[in-house]
Amino acid sequence: MANETSRELPVEGEFDCPPEPLPTLRHSASHIMAQAVTELFPGVRLAIGPAIEDGFYYDFARDEPFTPEDLERIEARMREIAKADYPFVREELPRAEAIRFFQERGEVFKVEILNGLAADRVSLYRQGDFVDLCRGPHVPSTGHLKAFKLLSASGAYWRGDERRPMLQRIYGTAWRTREELEQHLWRLEEAKRRDHRKLGRELQLFTFHDVSPGAPFWLPKGMIVFRELERFWREVHDARGYLEISTPILVNKRLWEESGHWEHYRENMFLVEAEEQVFSLKPMNCPESTYVYRHHLRSYRDLPLRFAELGRLHRNERSGTLAGMFRVRQFTQDDAHIYCRPDQLEAEITGVIEIVQLIYGTFGFEPRFSLSTRPAKAMGDPALWEQAETALAEALRKRDLPYEVRAGEGAFYGPKIDVVISDVLGRAWQLATIQLDLVMLPERFALEYIDADGKAKRPVAIHRAIYGSFERFVGILTEHFAGAFPTWLAPVQVRVLPVSERHVAYGRSVLDRLRSAGLRAELDERSEKLGYKIREAQLQKVPYMLVVGEREAQAGTVSLRRRGGDDLGQIPLDRFIAEVTAEVSARSMKSPLG
Numbered sequence: 001m002a003n004e005t006s007r008e009l010p011v012e013g014e015f016d017c018p019p020e021p022l023p024t025l026r027h028s029a030s031h032i033m034a035q036a037v038t039e040l041f042p043g044v045r046l047a048i049g050p051a052i053e054d055g056f057y058y059d060f061a062r063d064e065p066f067t068p069e070d071l072e073r074i075e076a077r078m079r080e081i082a083k084a085d086y087p088f089v090r091e092e093l094p095r096a097e098a099i100r101f102f103q104e105r106g107e108v109f110k111v112e113i114l115n116g117l118a119a120d121r122v123s124l125y126r127q128g129d130f131v132d133l134c135r136g137p138h139v140p141s142t143g144h145l146k147a148f149k150l151l152s153a154s155g156a157y158w159r160g161d162e163r164r165p166m167l168q169r170i171y172g173t174a175w176r177t178r179e180e181l182e183q184h185l186w187r188l189e190e191a192k193r194r195d196h197r198k199l200g201r202e203l204q205l206f207t208f209h210d211v212s213p214g215a216p217f218w219l220p221k222g223m224i225v226f227r228e229l230e231r232f233w234r235e236v237h238d239a240r241g242y243l244e245i246s247t248p249i250l251v252n253k254r255l256w257e258e259s260g261h262w263e264h265y266r267e268n269m270f271l272v273e274a275e276e277q278v279f280s281l282k283p284m285n286c287p288e289s290t291y292v293y294r295h296h297l298r299s300y301r302d303l304p305l306r307f308a309e310l311g312r313l314h315r316n317e318r319s320g321t322l323a324g325m326f327r328v329r330q331f332t333q334d335d336a337h338i339y340c341r342p343d344q345l346e347a348e349i350t351g352v353i354e355i356v357q358l359i360y361g362t363f364g365f366e367p368r369f370s371l372s373t374r375p376a377k378a379m380g381d382p383a384l385w386e387q388a389e390t391a392l393a394e395a396l397r398k399r400d401l402p403y404e405v406r407a408g409e410g411a412f413y414g415p416k417i418d419v420v421i422s423d424v425l426g427r428a429w430q431l432a433t434i435q436l437d438l439v440m441l442p443e444r445f446a447l448e449y450i451d452a453d454g455k456a457k458r459p460v461a462i463h464r465a466i467y468g469s470f471e472r473f474v475g476i477l478t479e480h481f482a483g484a485f486p487t488w489l490a491p492v493q494v495r496v497l498p499v500s501e502r503h504v505a506y507g508r509s510v511l512d513r514l515r516s517a518g519l520r521a522e523l524d525e526r527s528e529k530l531g532y533k534i535r536e537a538q539l540q541k542v543p544y545m546l547v548v549g550e551r552e553a554q555a556g557t558v559s560l561r562r563r564g565g566d567d568l569g570q571i572p573l574d575r576f577i578a579e580v581t582a583e584v585s586a587r588s589m590k591s592p593l594g
Contacts, residue, residue, distance in 0.1 A: 022174075022175070022176070024051075024138065025175075025176070026052075026055060027134075028088065028138045028139045028142070029145050029148055030049030030057065030172075031127065031130070031132055032081050032082060032127070032145055033056070033074060034060075034132060035127065035128065036075075036077035037060055037170070039130075040070075041060075041062065041070075044060045045062075045106065045107055045108060045109060046132065047059035047167050054173055054184060055151070055174065056172055056173070057170060057171045060167060060170070061165065061167055061168075062167075065168055067153075075150045081127070082142045083143070084128065085143030086142045087127070087140060088141060088142070090136060092121050094121055095117060095121060095122050098124065098133065099111055102114065102133065113133065114133065125138055127141075127142055128142075146177075147174065147176065147177055147181040148173065148175070148181070149172060149173055149181060149185060150171070150172045151171045153170045153171070154169050155168065156168075156169040160318075160320070162320065190425060191425060191479070194480075194483075195324075195479065196476075197324040199478050199479075199482070200325070200478065203483050203491070204220075204221045205218075206222040206325070206474075207219060208324075212330075213319060213322060213329065214319070214322045214327075214328045214329030214330065215328060215329055220491075221492070222474070222491070225477075225491060226474065228489050229474070230470075232362070233334055233467070236358060236359060237308050237336070237355075242308040243306060243308065244310075245289070245292050246311075247282075247288035247289065247291070247292070247309065249311075251288065252277060252279055253271075253277075253280060255287050258444060258445065259444060259445075260440075260444065267316070268283060268315050268317070269283050269315070270314050270316050281313075282314070283313055284333075285313070285335040285337070287445070289441075290447060293307070293447055298339075298448070298449040298459075299450050300450065300452055300457075302449065303459060304338055304340035304341075305339045305340075306337075307338075308336040309336070310332055310334055310335075312330065312331075312332055314329060325471045325472055325474060326475050328469075332469060333465055333468070333470075334465055334467045334468070335463075336462075336464050337461055339461055340460055341449075341460070342384065342388075346391040346395055349391055349395035349436075352434050353369075353395055353396070353401070354399075355466055356432050359466050360419075360421060360432075362587050363480075363486075365422075365423075366421065367419045367420070367432070369417055369418070370404040370405070370417065370420070371389070371403050371404070371405050371406065372408075372410040372411075373389050373405065373406070373407050373410050374389065374415060375412060377412060378410070379413055379439045380438040381438070384438050388415055388460070392417055396417070413439045414435060414438045416433060417435075418430055419431055419434075423480040424480050424481075425479075431466075431468045431472075431476075432464070432465060432468065434462065434463075435462070435464070436460060436462055437462070437463055440461075442460065442461055443458065447459055447461075484541045484563060486543075486587070486588065487543045487544070487580065487584055488584040488586075490520070490543050492520055492540065492542050494514050494521040494522075494544045494546060494580070495521070495537045495540075496514070496523045496548060496558075497524050497530060497533045497534065497537065497546065498525060498548050499547065499549035499550075503548050503549050503550065503552075503553060504525045506552070507523050510573060517577045518584075519577070522542075524536075524537070534547075534561065538565070542563055543562065544560065544561070544562060544576075544580065544593075545561040545562075545563070546559070546560060546576070547561060552570065556572065556573060557572050558570070558573050559571075560593065579592045579593055
């Protein structure tokens, strides 16, 4: 290959401190993996191999899937390549020459990439005898890859398009040290144990069927979790002056044309034709809330108006992107749209932040905030933008909340606050959002209120969601708690376990007392051994088990066990009921018992 302007990267010593950024290390690992695959499996064609969060992958054109045994061979060869410490050498070529180079090697995917580039010159990277198209950067040499592991292989369409060839994708992870790698592998194993799809089946919360891909079937126990979240949400919003509305799921395309979604979002909408008209299942609630606003003339005294909606939404996500409850086609979103005057913005934003802190704090989450400001191609009055950004920032400052500013990353119609939480495994989830809308809904739908001066003015709209979607939030909670929900959220809060058949009658009386107190309780009256019953209740993550035998029946007590295995001994039934009902009423994360 011509090497007119080749440039060898600095030697290892020049990069010893600080260490390479992880994305660079991982991207280099993908090249090393590609070299190992091409050496072990001649005839394989290369596609792309980027760094991703926590790792890397590479896509290969191969008729047969890679097996676990193949991954072991590839990983072993990668270790040999790393030990050889080949330098990564950057080379530049005219694009036409690079196309010829890859055409000669039958690398059709590289040729397609090159044909789509506008640059006159492109860069390639060489390590040993392996050469790949890449803009870099890379670590100085293969020897810098010391802590890595190949994880899995799966099919993936070229460029994510199901109409294109199916490729074979190998995933791996790479870290700076062996300790970091071991910690990551532990998190992966723990994540498998907590997988909400697995727990959803085992705990009978929800299931999926191919008759409706991407739409969960909520089972009775899952609906209890759903309804408790819904009850909590309503209590919070009712107490803060929100007015709950409900708008149609099926809407004429005229609405989406008016909102702009028909032009920009139609491919993600499910369409229905009836009586020579086109309708869509709604993918969001925003436009329909404007019809409620416009139901009659509004005065400045009417504002703010806080419309809350638990809306059932449908989005035509690609089948390859569906992921349990985390990415679905049908979901319930806890939307609210606040219509207010500009001078009311700060108070309304503060109110939403208080809801975020209350709801997330109940689950033990510590929210983190970011503020996205005016982008280059923003719409609306710059002075109103400045006022809106100031209102968002002041609301955060007045509550002593640190936040990251993302300059220029606001929506074209207004700035926003995004909220991120981390679960017990340290995974970050972006959930709540608070978006100011200075122009889209107010302008497109000609919203007005009559101000104190008698003139018609445009309100400001605030789009906000707290859970985001019930489906995704339940998925996150299931994994965060590993299915062991706090007592107030648990589908079954107490299970009564008679020691033998002759104690079932007393068990029934205990059950009646528990249910009369409003607790969700069950009686296991099967003729199984007590140890078996206890173990099964623990597997079902039931917070409390009440063992009842002869002593308990005579004393009017119960023997208390917790799902973690603690045996707390005998306790008066009245005391148990009082303490657990107080725990549930407070939506406590901790048991008062023991």
